[in-house]
Amino acid sequence: MSTTLLAALPFYPLVSFLLLIILGKRLSWQQASxxxxxxxxxxxxxxxxxxxxxxxxxVHVLTVQLWSWFSLKGSTGIADVNFAFYLDALSSVMICVVxxxxxxxxxxxxxxxxxxxxxxxxxxxxxxxxxxMLILVLADNLVLLYLGWEGVGLCSFLLIGFWYQEKDxxxxxxxxxxxxxxxxxxxxxxxFMLFKSLGQLNIVDVTQAAQVSWQVGNNDAYWIxxxxxxxxxxxxxxxxxxxxxxxxxxxxxxxxxxIHAATMVTAGVYLIARMHGVFLLAPEVMQxxxxxxxxxxxxxxxxxxxxxxIKRVLAYxxxxxxxxxxxxxxxxxxxxxxxxxxxHAFFKALLFLTAGSVILALHHQxxxxxxxxxxxxxxxxxxxxxxxxxxxxxxxxxSGFFSKEAIIAELWSSPTAGAGLWWCAIVxxxxxxxxxxxxxFLAFLGKQRFDTQLHIEKSKLLRMSLLILAAxxxxxxxxxxxxxxxxxxxxxxxxxxxxPYWLHTVAIITPFIGIxxxxxxxxxxxxxxxxxxxxxQSMLSQFLRSGLGFDALYQWxxxxxxxxxxxxxxxxxVDQMIMLNAWYVRLWHDTLSxxxxxxxxxxxAAFGLAIVCLVGVVTL
Amino acid sequence: MTEIPLEHVLFLSCILFSxxxxxxxxRKNTLFMLMSLEVMLNAVGVAFIGAGSAWRQAxxxxxxxxxxxxxxxxxxxxxxxxxxxxxxxxxxxxxxxxEMRG
Numbered sequence: 001m002s003t004t005l006l007a008a009l010p011f012y013p014l015v016s017f018l019l020l021i022i023l024g025k026r027l028s029w030q031q032a033s034x035x036x037x038x039x040x041x042x043x044x045x046x047x048x049x050x051x052x053x054x055x056x057x058x059v060h061v062l063t064v065q066l067w068s069w070f071s072l073k074g075s076t077g078i079a080d081v082n083f084a085f086y087l088d089a090l091s092s093v094m095i096c097v098v099x100x101x102x103x104x105x106x107x108x109x110x111x112x113x114x115x116x117x118x119x120x121x122x123x124x125x126x127x128x129x130x131x132x133m134l135i136l137v138l139a140d141n142l143v144l145l146y147l148g149w150e151g152v153g154l155c156s157f158l159l160i161g162f163w164y165q166e167k168d169x170x171x172x173x174x175x176x177x178x179x180x181x182x183x184x185x186x187x188x189x190x191x192f193m194l195f196k197s198l199g200q201l202n203i204v205d206v207t208q209a210a211q212v213s214w215q216v217g218n219n220d221a222y223w224i225x226x227x228x229x230x231x232x233x234x235x236x237x238x239x240x241x242x243x244x245x246x247x248x249x250x251x252x253x254x255x256x257x258x259i260h261a262a263t264m265v266t267a268g269v270y271l272i273a274r275m276h277g278v279f280l281l282a283p284e285v286m287q288x289x290x291x292x293x294x295x296x297x298x299x300x301x302x303x304x305x306x307x308x309x310i311k312r313v314l315a316y317x318x319x320x321x322x323x324x325x326x327x328x329x330x331x332x333x334x335x336x337x338x339x340x341x342x343x344h345a346f347f348k349a350l351l352f353l354t355a356g357s358v359i360l361a362l363h364h365q366x367x368x369x370x371x372x373x374x375x376x377x378x379x380x381x382x383x384x385x386x387x388x389x390x391x392x393x394x395x396x397x398x399s400g401f402f403s404k405e406a407i408i409a410e411l412w413s414s415p416t417a418g419a420g421l422w423w424c425a426i427v428x429x430x431x432x433x434x435x436x437x438x439x440x441f442l443a444f445l446g447k448q449r450f451d452t453q454l455h456i457e458k459s460k461l462l463r464m465s466l467l468i469l470a471a472x473x474x475x476x477x478x479x480x481x482x483x484x485x486x487x488x489x490x491x492x493x494x495x496x497x498x499x500p501y502w503l504h505t506v507a508i509i510t511p512f513i514g515i516x517x518x519x520x521x522x523x524x525x526x527x528x529x530x531x532x533x534x535x536x537q538s539m540l541s542q543f544l545r546s547g548l549g550f551d552a553l554y555q556w557x558x559x560x561x562x563x564x565x566x567x568x569x570x571x572x573x574v575d576q577m578i579m580l581n582a583w584y585v586r587l588w589h590d591t592l593s594x595x596x597x598x599x600x601x602x603x604x605a606a607f608g609l610a611i612v613c614l615v616g617v618v619t620l
Numbered sequence: 621m622t623e624i625p626l627e628h629v630l631f632l633s634c635i636l637f638s639x640x641x642x643x644x645x646x647r648k649n650t651l652f653m654l655m656s657l658e659v660m661l662n663a664v665g666v667a668f669i670g671a672g673s674a675w676r677q678a679x680x681x682x683x684x685x686x687x688x689x690x691x692x693x694x695x696x697x698x699x700x701x702x703x704x705x706x707x708x709x710x711x712x713x714x715x716x717x718x719e720m721r722g
Contacts, residue, residue, distance in 0.1 A: 597718060599714075600718075601714060604641075604644050604645050
């Protein structure tokens with residue numbers, strides 16, 4: 001019973017995707033949204049049932065093999081690569097997040113995109129995205145995981161560039177695709193190396209074989225973990241491949257919520273958590289993970305401080321929250337990282353969707369400096385946004401608090417993290433609270449800085465999906481994740497010796513310091529009397545606004561030289577060599593066609609000559 | 621009656637055939653080309669007759685009769701074509717008819 005449910009899980013959205021893409025515009029809005037949202041509801045329901053059944057059973061693991069895909073001959077015999085799903089505590093958290101949040105976002109999107117001409121194409125891509133994500137998290141081997149991984153990349157490309165009539169969107173989509181592809185290539189190489197040295201691709205087998213055949217600090221383990229980290233960095237928008245995420249806000253807002261907050265960017269976190277058996281054998285890489293996470297969280301937090309676009313603030317905050325997850329994984333706080341992944345999915349989806357409602361109400365105005373005073377105009381949205389923000393800031397009692405504190409608490413004593421990274425996390429939390437307050441003051445307080453009539457969507461479904469998300473964000477911290485079964489082999493010795501008593505107090509107080517600071521520092525955003533405020537144009541804020549100049553750096557360091565080489569090789573040397581064949585054939589063609597001159601006497605002469613030659617050949 | 625050696629007959633046939641062939645490829649006027657063709661056919665006929673008499677078989681003469689009928693048919697078709705050609709191109713020059721080039 002439950003295996004059938006598990007096997008069918010990705011197929012509801014897949015069928016819906018196929019129907020939507022085949023029937024396309026022949027479906028009315030009603031039919032298309034029933035189909036796509038209904039499929040998502042079925043998926044969400046069945047994953048709920050699955051997780052319940054899993055928690056009731058004793059085995060904690062559920063596998064189902066759909067069909068065998070291919071087998072590979074490795075160093076230690078034949079490794080079967082099957083189309084098989086593997087459900088344990090970690091993947092059940094992921095399927096709940098993917099299908100549950102995915103369902104709510106679909107519900108929202110059905111209303112948000114109602115008037116779009118290509119509605120059914122949009123919903124089809126959204127469904128396909130869920131299919132890919134489910135395959136990614138349920139895969140029992142790394143090849144199938146890679147299939148989902150690439151599928152997610154493809155769907156993000158399609159969805160970011162959904163409004164492809166505008167050049168910027170297409171460029172953003174292309175950038176997302178290419179930048180994540182760099183990480184994907186690293187990951188593919190990592191998988192090849194993994195197969196070469198272990199001869200296994202099944203995730204459970206790989207973890208076991210790694211622990212048997214590798215010592216801690218093994219060279220193979222180091223390189224493989226590093227390459228897998230490369231893949232995770234690309235997909236999760238961490239340093240140095242983070243540049244695609246802010247631009248990816250070009251897509252419609254539900255896409256941002258789905259891809260860039262709740263699911264896709266967490267794929268990298270999932271990958272590292274899933275392959276923790278390998279990462280544990282490479283403590284240096286664990287340190288890299290932690291440092292990448294910490295630097296991304298500081299960088300993104302600083303960049304979020306000065307953004308003018310509401311969605312870009314949220315995008316940078318996503319980056320910084322993913323940085324927290326990476327930091328947790330690097331410190332070996334696996335459960336805390338996954339827990340933060342879940343709570344972040346709740347409140348970031350809420351924030352993005354509420355921002356979407358606000359943007360919709362303001363007729364697609366995304367500039368924070370053209371908002372203001374929305375608290376009175378849109379009380380429900382404002383309340384929901386406040387809920388999202390306090391979760392983001394991790395005020396005590398909210399879900400973000402539980403998960404972020406869980407991460408911060410483990411940092412100090414972790415062998416791969418330590419006090420330095422703990423301070424990074426605290427500074428990150430401070431930055432989080434400051435940019436959250438700035439965002440809130442600019443958008444919702446102060447004087448109204450727009451002169452259009454608000455377009456208020458009074459759909460009950462829209463409100464409902466937001467309310468469910470708000471409830472989850474507030475109460476999500478009470479969900480106790482039992483990931484012990486997955487992460488039992490966390491072997492790091494915990495030295496609780498020199499942990500100062502003030503750690504927890506500082507961690508709890510930090511967001512309040514941030515709020516107090518911004519209450520006074522951003523006072524002019526709150527209680528401004530004039531109807532115009534300008535974004536700061538100083539060198540520093542422009543530098544921060546551009547994401548610390550990474551785009552310019554890559555432009556100068558990578559894109560320019562690449563384009564130069566491409567221009568040099570415009571005629572494509574390899575192509576020219578292949579064109580030699582064509583040139584040879586053409587030469588013969590030309591020769592032979594001049595002989596075809598239509599003159600009968602020439603033909604007769606050729607005839608005679610040929611006979612003479614033939615007779616000569618035969619007689620000699 | 622002295623027997624003519626086969627070599628002589630074949631030599632005559634070769635000379636006739638070559639004269640005909642050179643005529644076909646050097647003449648521009650189609651009428652002359654047709655005549656040259658006839659010469660070539662007759663060269664073949666001479667070779668058949670000679671061979672038939674050398675081996676004392678009737679087959680050579682049978683073949684010659686076949687060639688004669690073939691030549692007659694060819695001349696009939698050829699002359700009909702030339703009349704059409706004269707009507708259409710106002711000339712019997714074969715090089716005018718090179719429209720089917722390459």
